[in-house]
Amino acid sequence: MTHSELSDINTAVAIVGAGLSGSAAAHHLLRQGITDMVVLEAGEQPGGRVRSRVIAGVPVDLGAQFVGPSQTSLLRLLADLGLSTIPMHKAGRDVVHYDFAYDHAQLDRFVSALTDVGSAMDLTTPWHHPDAEYLERLTVNEWARALGIRDTAVLAFISTTVEMFISGSGDTVSALWFAYFVAAAGGWQELSGGTLDARVAGGVQQVALRIADVLAERIRLRSAVTLLEHNDETVSLTTEDGTTVTAERVIIACSPSEVARIRFEPTLPSARVDLDAKWTMSAGMKFAIAFESPFWRELGFSGSIFPSRTSPVGAVIDNTPTDGAGPGVLIGFANSRRFASAQSSQRADRAHIVESYVHQMFGVSAPAAIDYVEHIWADETWLSGCMSPNRPGTLLDSWPSIRNAIGRIHFAGTETSDHFNGYMEGAVRAGQRAADEILTADDRDVNVVRGGFRAT
Known part of the structure; x- marks a missing residue:
């Protein structure tokens, strides 16, 4: 539904964002028999960063x-929806349009170092990598130069590759963040080929549109959430048009930059606030x-x-x-x-x-x-951007908070995924993981209704 005549809604689960991650969360809940939900989408159509x-x-x-x-969660979702x-x-x-021929040995040195970092990285806790503090102080190109790479064409190639995949320059993106991004995608070869x-077929937005068709009146477009009030028993969301949605649990399925637009009462923990404020899109x-x-x-x-x-x-x-x-x-x-x-x-x-x-x-x-x-x-009015070219010195201290639930608030979005972060696969995995957090919540804490949509 776009705008219901009902000004207030009570539901078991509210999902903020009908992009790929929010849509995947809704689909996962529906498959488990959870139909008592509302999806609130700020934009004019479902899809988020797919169009x-x-x-x-x-x-x-x-x-x-x-x-x-290797993006198995996305492929399964496509199959479930009858897409190929x-x-x-x-x-x-x-056609390779480089300015100069480059030194392959120097590029190989960079790729080897990148691979070594990724091999030693636990993707669920990349901030614990032995060299995390060192790499978080450097840009990608500063790290390359520290590795002894002097060929300007190699440095230009590295920077162009960073830009191609995460829309940021090698001179500005954190070396730790890029190393994690590559490792989470399966490594350099997978990043540059398999992904x-x-x-x-027919366009990827069909994923969100088909799930929206199933949700029917349970999805509300043009419903940007401006205020989220939470306590030990419920979560209350207020949209830009004044509608109030009271839910037992909520999944926020958007980037940290979009989370920063929502006013929370009480305020979220300082690490989460810092993460959202500094996240780069x-x-x-x-x-x-x-x-x-x-x-x-x-x-x-x-x-x-x-x-x-x-x-x-x-x-x-x-x-x-x-x-x-x-x-x-x-x-x-x-x-x-x-x-x-x-x-x-x-x-x-x-x-x-x-x-x-x-x-x-x-x-x-x-x-x-x-x-x-x-x-x-x-x-786009309600999207800060598509990719996350995070800068040095902005992420390390607050990064561990990115996927931690806070009371009855759960976080999705591709940025929270520990595999294929920034990809559609990451968005699907994150939505399903957040849905599973709700499905496995202690019954004493949440009464998820398996049944029809209810509104008052």
Whole structure:
């Protein structure tokens, strides 16, 4: 439901956020027979950081997209919802647009050090790594230089890789955070290959939309939570329009930056407040450009373009329908730094920059584009960003509080996951973990009703 005539609701479980993590939590509870719940979504539609659009008649994802074979929780959820995946096209030559040739031995040294840190890291408690304090003082590139890496092209490559995966520069992102991010994704090879294996047929937003259809009147859109009052017996949530939801338990399924927007009474413990206040989010941009056909395949190219530090856009990847019939579609990423240097304040300017870049990279007199779509995540009212490029010195002391329940308040969101943190897999795992916390709560503390939705 969007807005009910009812001004106050009583329920067993309230979920804040209908993104992938909140949707996964709701789905998990429903499968266990828990139907007495309300999902409160601040935005106009379910999905959060997943957003599907149509370009040249075919679906494309302008938010989170990629699925890897080891992302088992997400794959099971897709199967439960009757959704399937499409392998990403990889045949052909990649275009590698680096400014200079780089020293492979120096890059190997960095990857080896990164792997060693990840191997010694307990993903459930990365803050206990023996070198955690040292790595948290350094940016990724400062750490690389401390390892003896001097090749400027290698440093640029590392920084571009950091930007590609977590939308932050190697000169600003914490070395500890990046090492954890890579380890949580299965390591460097998995990060750069396996995590980009497939996409969801028809668009990944179908996950949230299908779960919302099942929830029916139990989901409320345009219902941003502004106040959360909690005690030993209940949780009371007030939305922006004045609706009050009283629940026995609540799952907050959003990033720490969004948690910081909610006023809590009483105030959350200082470590949690500090975590939410200092958490960094980056709002990038994703685009798709379509041509009459995937002309690059005929030229022997894969469609993948890996950028240099000075490229006007980030990585570009083939997103053409499986059989290659119909339009050829490329997706890509950008941020304010890249587009600002290209003076692209207007959508038409950005479309022209992307089209020109594609033509330049494939080195041919390519056909004109037939369609272009984009989503600038900084324009979202209720989302602080898509990825978490946390800076040095901001995380270590408060990080252990990230997934700890506080009384009847439970936390989800991909940022709380100990595996595939920042990915859709992490979001699903976190939502299911928070739901399980409620399902296993002592009956003396919570009376979760297995039955119909109730409102008063």
